[in-house]
Amino acid sequence: MCLPKKFGLFKNQFVNIQTVNYLTFAILFFFLLEFLYENIKPIKASKSLICKWRNCFIEKVKVVDMGKRKYLFSLMVVMVVVGVVAPVFAEGKTPRILMVGDSWAWFMYLNRSLRDALEDMGLGAYEEVGIFTTVPGSEVSQWVNPKWLEQVKKELDNYPTIDIIHLSVGGNDFLNNWRIDMPPEAKEALFQQVVRDTETVIHTLLEMKPNLRVALIEYDYINKGRGRARCQELNLAGAELSRRRMEMCKKIERCRHIQTYGVMQYYFGVSSDIPPRTVTLPGQYPNYQPFPGGNPDYCNDKKAMMDDVHLSGEGYYYLARYCIEVIYKEWLTNSASSLVVSKSEKKRN
Numbered sequence: 001m002c003l004p005k006k007f008g009l010f011k012n013q014f015v016n017i018q019t020v021n022y023l024t025f026a027i028l029f030f031f032l033l034e035f036l037y038e039n040i041k042p043i044k045a046s047k048s049l050i051c052k053w054r055n056c057f058i059e060k061v062k063v064v065d066m067g068k069r070k071y072l073f074s075l076m077v078v079m080v081v082v083g084v085v086a087p088v089f090a091e092g093k094t095p096r097i098l099m100v101g102d103s104w105a106w107f108m109y110l111n112r113s114l115r116d117a118l119e120d121m122g123l124g125a126y127e128e129v130g131i132f133t134t135v136p137g138s139e140v141s142q143w144v145n146p147k148w149l150e151q152v153k154k155e156l157d158n159y160p161t162i163d164i165i166h167l168s169v170g171g172n173d174f175l176n177n178w179r180i181d182m183p184p185e186a187k188e189a190l191f192q193q194v195v196r197d198t199e200t201v202i203h204t205l206l207e208m209k210p211n212l213r214v215a216l217i218e219y220d221y222i223n224k225g226r227g228r229a230r231c232q233e234l235n236l237a238g239a240e241l242s243r244r245r246m247e248m249c250k251k252i253e254r255c256r257h258i259q260t261y262g263v264m265q266y267y268f269g270v271s272s273d274i275p276p277r278t279v280t281l282p283g284q285y286p287n288y289q290p291f292p293g294g295n296p297d298y299c300n301d302k303k304a305m306m307d308d309v310h311l312s313g314e315g316y317y318y319l320a321r322y323c324i325e326v327i328y329k330e331w332l333t334n335s336a337s338s339l340v341v342s343k344s345e346k347k348r349n
Contacts, residue, residue, distance in 0.1 A: 095159040096332055099130025100152055100205070101143070101168035103310060104219065106134035111313050113320035114166070114328075121324055126332055128166065129159055139176065140169040140197040149201070153208050164331055165205055165214045166323070170194050174241055175309075180229035187237075195244050199252070206254055213331055216249055217323060218242045218260045223299040224308035231299045235261070239292040246288055256285060256327050260319065262294025264304035264311065267318045271301060284326050 097114060099105040109130035118126055133152050142148060156162055173194045202214050221235045239261050249257035259282040269276040282293030304315040
């Protein structure tokens with residue numbers, strides 16, 4: 001397995017981004033308590049557990065001067081900004097990709113999966129943006145709200161070099177509403193609504209800039225069932241929804257559907273049953289065969305997953321790498337010829 005040169009904020013190792021987030025916020029929360037203690041002086045504070053921790057910490061680091069302790073929280077914030085945010089801007093990369101959508105886009109951005117994959121594939125001059133346009137748990141039914149899409153427009157205005165949108169929406173609509181024992185008409189109505197909402201979002205995004213292109217990124221097999229449905233049955237239903245959205249995207253200029261069911265099985269295999277790189281990758285534009293990829297009789301290997309629904313850090317890296325191989329490299333390096341897929345080409349396919 002080809003490992004990246006670096007991952008996320010840490011080089012030469014894979015880390016759990018949840019651990020990093022929790023640790024960062026825990027440290028900031030501790031110093032917030034220290035700041036509040038010095039400025040508010042709670043009643044009977046010396047008897048509280050918080051203050052015991054605080055006193056123990058202060059004693060151990062031997063910070064004696066009261067004036068200095070008042071600014072520990074501010075100092076910590078500055079350290080975080082300088083240590084984490086500043087290097088991103090210091091690299092002088094050009095933002096070209098905007099991450100939009102749910103937790104799959106959010107985790108991918110926090111991991112800086114695209115940034116690392118771009119560097120490893122010789123496209124390190126470019127990077128992604130997405131802190132204000134990814135919302136964990138969001139549904140495409142929410143993204144059709146003009147107020148939500150206004151935030152996307154603001155980010156496009158803030159970063160005029162962005163000409164690609166990495167869109168991940170619809171998964172939560174499916175997971176929150178699909179049941180294997182639903183009446184057939186209810187299943188059909190759900191799928192049609194998700195497709196319509198996805199199409200509405202894509203068209204609205206494309207209207208924001210004439211040179212903008214949208215890649216709708218699908219999901220992969222997950223490791224959980226739903227109600228009476230086993231994970232295999234849930235995954236097949238998700239793949240069917242993906243097929244419908246693929247057909248929809250083929251009719252939209254400046255839009256590309258990236259089929260991803262089976263990508264994790266290709267890179268990770270599945271336990272001892274399926275070795276890595278032995279299943280087929282999912283087919284891509286224009287005929288998308290095979291559809292889906294991988295082996296739908298299996299879920300994903302645990303190494304590919306952070307939990308039953310989301311990919312691991314390494315998994316998101318390989319998803320990012322796959323997106324670059326499928327279309328982003330072409331869009332980033334040959335934007336003039338790949339700006340639009342002609343209407344005649346769309347009709348032929």
